[in-house]
Amino acid sequence: MRDYDEVTDFLGDWGPFQRLIFALLSVSIFPNGFCGLSIVFVGDVPDHRCSIPANLNLSEAWMNRTIPLVPGDDPHYSKCSRYRLDVIVNLSETFPDPDLVNMSGVEQEPCLDGWEYSREQYISTIVSEWDLVCKNDWKGPFSMSVFFLGVLIGTFIAGQLSDRFGRKAVWFGTMAIQTGFTMIQVFSPNWEIFCLLNFFVGIGQISNYVAAFVIGSEVLGKSVRVIYSTLGVCISYAIGYMLLPLIAYFIRSWRMLLFTLSLPGLLYIPLWWFVPESPRWLLFKGRIREAEAIIQHIAKKNGITPPAVLFSELELEEMKSKSEITHTIIHLVKTSNIRAITMINFLIWMILSIEYYGLSLNTPNLNGDAYLNCFFSAAIEVPAYTTAWLLLQRFTRRFCLSGALFLGGSVLFFIQLVPSNLSVLTTTLVMVGKFVITSAFSMVYVYTAELYPTVVRNMGVGVSTMASRLGSIISPYFVYFGSYNEFLPFILMGGLTILSAILVFFLPETINSPLLETIDQMQNIKYFGFRTPCSIQHSSDKSEPAEKCDGH
Structure with a gap:
């Protein structure tokens, strides 16, 4: 049976339709950049x-x-x-x-x-409004952890819902949750209600990011997939992040700031009529006619005449039989082979998130202006994502990801050796660490999407993101450790990141390989090795000569 990329090869990779979807999905990520890290200013502690x-x-x-x-x-x-x-x-x-x-x-x-x-920097924050200081100073980091707990729950639920009910429905549903609860949060009467609403904001926040990422990965062609995953959604996230300190600079009240940041979410309602459901997902759900209609619509938009018959009778029968097979999260740990890949992914994503959010949330504590520090921390992500894209074009996935993690961990681990009078050098090293870790975060999205087959891809990315949320829940307390020793957060984050660099080498290499479609194909993948044409061969292709399975 032909895979989806073979069937849709006639559509091309970069026609008018693909360019439109690339742009719409990318701009939908803007609110994730400023809503996800708004706590940097909303929860900052004034003098x-x-x-x-x-x-x-x-x-x-x-x-x-x-x-x-x-x-x-x-x-x-x-x-x-x-x-x-x-x-x-x-x-x-x-x-x-x-x-x-x-x-x-x-x-x-x-x-x-x-x-x-002091009102020198802020008119109000949740800290000044509800006295989250001294014996209540634990409530500040807890507010962040509750948000990330919501993201954890959201990614766990949204991943399974997306694989069962569709990418598009979950994408819009989680965008609505993020926008709606952020608006309601503005009217929080006390800290407890604020935390409860922050939990629901978290449910929608990264879930729609993952859904948009998966839609793009499945709708766009393989030559555009890496560009979309790095220069598309990631740079859009960075631009949103860069807008955060700019907006916060002019709006110093936390309630008005949150309300302003929630408004752009309303602008994405019209996207429902422009972004289609993933045809790849529809095919594996047995909804052949819907998938064919979308493929024909794409061909029309690109000015291409589609083949009279997209799928043979044999392919339709095989799709129908596969659509009757349901997949759950158990399939990600069902066999030792897949379980090993899932567990390694779990640890890498968790450690990456600890370092990424630990560095991002720590920007107000660096020397200099908090708004400029936050802007530089965001701006450095743009060249970081560009670098990730360039590296992924030239080198293997394992080499790129492991090298970035090792360099980032080493930079942070040795910050403690910088003399105290060279604070500018310390800040520079932190920004270098942020640059490298951001690149690694972009790479791991691409790598993970390539490791899992279509039938559980959103679930696999969702579980990996769930691991990331466990790391983000912990990350505020890494920042909190800085109140005891300013170098302790960097030592801990650096050591863990070097460990994750080693774990990457136990994953299979996926460069230049088509996306997997079924669980059976993934079971044939050997970790700590290269994925070869044999490992992705369809069961119906058993008659293929063995010499055609010689690997890379």
């Missing part, structure tokens, strides 16, 4: 100190002395404690000049009257 009641009638000099100075390499005023106010009032009555008093013996107390927040 703060304990609030002092105005009715104490303290002089300005004594008001300035109510907050203890924390000694150390970087002396600063305490953010979570103050001197006992009854003692301060008594001292102010006895000593009008606070410089005459030794404050070292004065007892301290927590911020019983709340906090005062």
Whole structure:
């Protein structure tokens, strides 16, 4: 039986229809870039100190002395404690000049009257609105983790729904969830409701990214597939990410910022009438006539006359028999061969996500302006994706991915050796690490889509993305470790990334091989080796001479 690429070869790879789909799917990714990382500004922690009641009638000099100075390499005023106010009032009555008093013996107390927040950078964030500081400082990272937990659940559910009910329906459904719940989130009355809504935003956020990625991978020709996966959806994500600090710079209130970021989602409603369902998926669901209609529509848009008969009677019968076979997530771990590939993928995606989001969420903590740091962190993704595309054109998948991971991990692991007075060099190394890891993230999408067959491709990418979400759930706490030791997050992320570089070598090579179609074909793939024509041979082709199966 011919594979889908053979059947649709007459359509060409880069006609008017393919260009339109490439553009529409790519621009639909813009909101993912700024919605997924909006917490960088929405949940940032402004400078703060304990609030002092105005009715104490303290002089300005004594008001300035109510907050203890924390000694150390970087002396600063305490953010979570103050001197006992009854003692301060008594001292102010006895000593009008606070410089005459030794404050070292004065007892301290927590911020019983709340906090005062600097408005130099923000009008409001969720931290300043709900006092997510000091004993409640764990709630900031938790807000991010709840979002990524939603993404985890979303990718797990959406992957199976997409393989069962269609790529297009899940794509639009998850876009609607992301846009709708972001708008509702603007009206959150408290932190608990904000987290609950953030969970639902997460369900839709990356799920529609994966669905758009899979639609493009299956509708576009094989020569365009790598360009779409790198220069298409990935650069669109980076452009959306670059817009985030620009919008946040002019909108300093977190509620108005979220509302503004949610509006572009409404612009994608018309895409329903332009983007078709994946014909490849329809064929494997036995919906032959629908698939043929879409293929003929593509041919018409490209100005091509399609063959009178697309599929032979034998091919139609085989498709019908295959469509009766259902596939579940169990098929990704059913045999030792597929299970090994799935487990290695799982670990690689999780580690990649820890490093990618750990570096992205840490940008406000770097030296310099938070908005510029965020913009540079986003802008560096554009050349990173371009580099990934160029490398994938010239080298094997394993070499590209493993090399990128090893270089990124090494850069971050050795940041601790940079002298403290060379903060610019530290920031530069972080950006280099972000560049390399972003390239690796782009590569792993391409690689994973090529490893899994059509019948479970969306599920395979979805499970891999689910592993990525486990990493992203953990990543805020890697940033949190920086409050104990500024180099600890980089040491942990660097070491894990080098480990993932080693794991890549246990995956099969997929370069220059057509996409797999069935589970049986995937079972013949040997990990830690190259995929050969034999491994993708259809069962109906057993009469093919053996010499035609000689590998790469």
